Amino acid sequence: MNLFADIRAVVLDALSAMVEAGDLPEGLSLDNVTVEPPRDAAHGDMATNAAMVLAKPAKQKPRDIADKLAARLAADSRIVSADVAGPGFLNLRLDPSVWQGVFGAVLAQGTDFGRSAMGQGTKVNVEYVSANPTGPLHVGHTRGAVFGDALASLLDFAGYDVTREYYINDGGAQVDVLARSVYLRYLEAHGQDVEFPDGTYPGDYLIEVGQALKDKVGDAYVGKGEEVWLEDIRDFATEAMMDLIRSDLAALGVKMDVFYSEKSLYGTGRIEAALAELDEKGLIYDGVLEPPKGKTPEDWEPREQTLFRSTAHGDDVDRPVKKSDGAWTYFAPDIAYHYDKISRGFDMLIDVFGADHGGYVKRMKAxxxxxxxxxxxxxxxxxxxxxxxxNGEPFKMSKRAGNFVTLRDVVDQVGPDVTRFVMLTRKNDAPLDFDFDKVLEQSRENPVFYVQYAHARVNSVLRRAEEAGVACDDAVLNSADLTKLDHEAELGIAKKLSEWPRLVDIAARTNEPHRVAFYLYELAGDFHALWNKGNDETSLRFLQEDDPATSQSKLALAKSVAVVIAAGLGILGVTPADEMR
Incomplete structure (x- = not known):
């Protein structure tokens, strides 16, 4: 059930009838006609822009269209009134029975309420985290992991066929540095004193890896040159780091469908095949780039390189794919990797990058x-x-990691549920402050608590109802008399619940899972407000003494709220709280 889509269908039917009656010309596109909540709730329940967007192509005044449309809409039993406002906006008020029916739809569909077929099975690849396998995940990776995982769940909820993917950056020089760092820990495990030169990884997390390498090969590499051990230790260390990363992701509740190795692109012809594809399109050439911004011809050495004509697809400058010495640039395997995604039949690709990858956006899209x-x-x-x-101070670095705060540091402090929710309390492109004290506060200022408390309150009142002998199982609540829910505050909850399917579609269309967290906070606020009103107005309390039928109606409302909160938290990867401790 998507009430906004249902009423939009009513509007479109009325517009089609106006065309048949000659009130509107034929051939009008109705794609931009919307039905959405009004900016001011005092203006009505829903508003449509139909008259405004059709006026120019119809060569009519917006109010003339709005007046005729209002008359047709008012004839629908679900619509109590259709009022023309301003230059031609149309505000609609719906019959209370429509809103009461929302509770029934939520209870009937359970946590599938709001699920849609918008994606129509479109195959989407969501690549996220993709950290270099050189150490544990840090807090920046944590945000990317939560965002990507929630986005993947959101798209799945909206009907897409989603693949979660991690690109292992194991093909670059940083993995050689890892191998050298592990070798130093290996020597340390043999009792040698070592120093970590600048550029190596001194974190304690490699101590166990060095010991594990000793257990595996004994002293076979002691005193030997890199030509003997570099490749073997590189593979050994990479796998050890990926085990650590998988463990970190599991602690956060993230499970990938695919781990794709960058190294698998080298020496297999895949990079060459991707560039050959571009070459066939006339997009690969040998040339010399202009000096980068900030560089002058005096301090810039022009070199002929193999370039991708990315400007033909919206980039600012063409990009090198092969250096003058014949080595691939970092961009070349990334092109091959995305070519592989396309070859695997994905209809849409989403990459979740850290803020430091902003300069990569245009070239990758090209x-x-x-x-x-x-x-x-x-x-x-x-x-x-x-x-x-x-404690009011910046959180210090982790000794285990060496120079940064790890994902485990965060999860160990507050748990995976709090971590995930808080990471989605800001839009992905806005900085986020994570205060360990505030995220554990039991107050309205803490959105995690506020939403979880609403879900726990519903479970609490349902337990109290059972203790009082009021039947409140699913079958009873599904058949409750919803016409008893006629107070403005109760209908307000129904209106908020009706926005959930629309919110899912918007969030999925824009790839913005933070919208789910925002919505849940607002829904929880409306529910808490209704609960508090019951302190003054006994008729609004969820348990009515000696009136089990009315109690069951109000419990049906409460259960509906819990169902939608559970569905939303499920998308975010957060477990709903049955009780607060």
Whole structure:
């Protein structure tokens, strides 16, 4: 059930009738006609822009269209009134029975309420985290992991066929640095004193890896040159780090469908095949780039390189794919990787990058556009920095990690549910402050608590009802008399619940899972307000003495709220709280 879509269908039917009657010309596009909540709730329950968007193509005044449309809409039994406002907006008020029916729809559909077929099975690849396998995940990765995972769940809820993917950056020089760092820990495990040069990884997390390497190979690499051990230790260390990363992701409740190795692109012809595809389109050439911004010809050495004509697909400058010495640039395997995604049949690609990858957006979009002939869209979401605080001070670095706060540091402090919800309390491209003290507060200022408390309150009142002998199982609540829910505050809850399916569609269309967290906070606020009103107006209390039928109606409302909160938290990867401790 999507009430806004249902009423929009009523509006479109009325407009079609106006065309048949000659009140509107034929051939009008109705794609931009919307039905949505009014900016001011005092104006009505819903508003449509139909007259405004059709006036110009119909060559009529907006109010003339609105007046005729209002007359037709008012004839529908679900619509109590249709009032023309301003230059031609149309405000609608719905019959209370329509809102009461929302509670019944929620209870009948359970946590599938709001689920849609909008995606129509479109195959989407969501790539996120994709951290270098050189150590534990840090707090920046945490935000990307939560955002990507929630986005994947949101798209699944909206009817897309979603694949969650992690791109292992194991093909670059940083993995050689990891191998050298593990070798130092390996020597340390053999009792040697070592120093970590600048650029290596001194974190304690490699102590166990060095010991594990000793247990595996004994002293086979002691005193030997890199040519003997570099490749073997590189593979050993990478796998150890990926085990650590998988464990970190599991602690956060993130499970990937695919782990894709960058290294698998090298020496297999995949990079060459992707660039050959671009070459066939006339997009690969040898040339010399202009000096980068901020560089002068005096301090810039022009070199002929193999370039991708990315400007043909919206980029600012063409991009090198092969250096003058014949080595691939970092961009080349990324092109091949995305070509592989396209070849696997995905209809849409989403990459979740850290804020430091902003300069990569246009070139990557250009590559995907060129490789797919514009058929496969790529949306790149950048997650901004997270600033950590505790006891009013910046949270200090982790000794285990060496120089940063790890994902485990955060999860161990507050748990996965709090971590995930808080990471979605800001839009992904806005900085986020994570205060360990505030996120554990039991107050309205803490959105995690506020939403969980609403769900726990519903479970509490249902337990009290059972103790009082009021039947409140699903079958009873599904058949409760919803016409008893006629107070403005109760109908207000129904109106908020009716926005959930629309919110899901909007959030999925814009790839913005934070909208779910915002909505849940607002729904929880409306529910808490209704609960508090019951302190003054006994008729609004969820349990009515000696009136089990009315109690069951009000419990049906409460259960509806809990169902939608559970569905929303499920998308965010958060477990609903049955009780607060």
């Amino acid at each position: 590559a995907v556009s060129a490789l797919s002939d514009g058929r496969v869209p790529l949306d790149i979401k950048l997650t901004q920095l997270v600033r950590l605080f505790k």
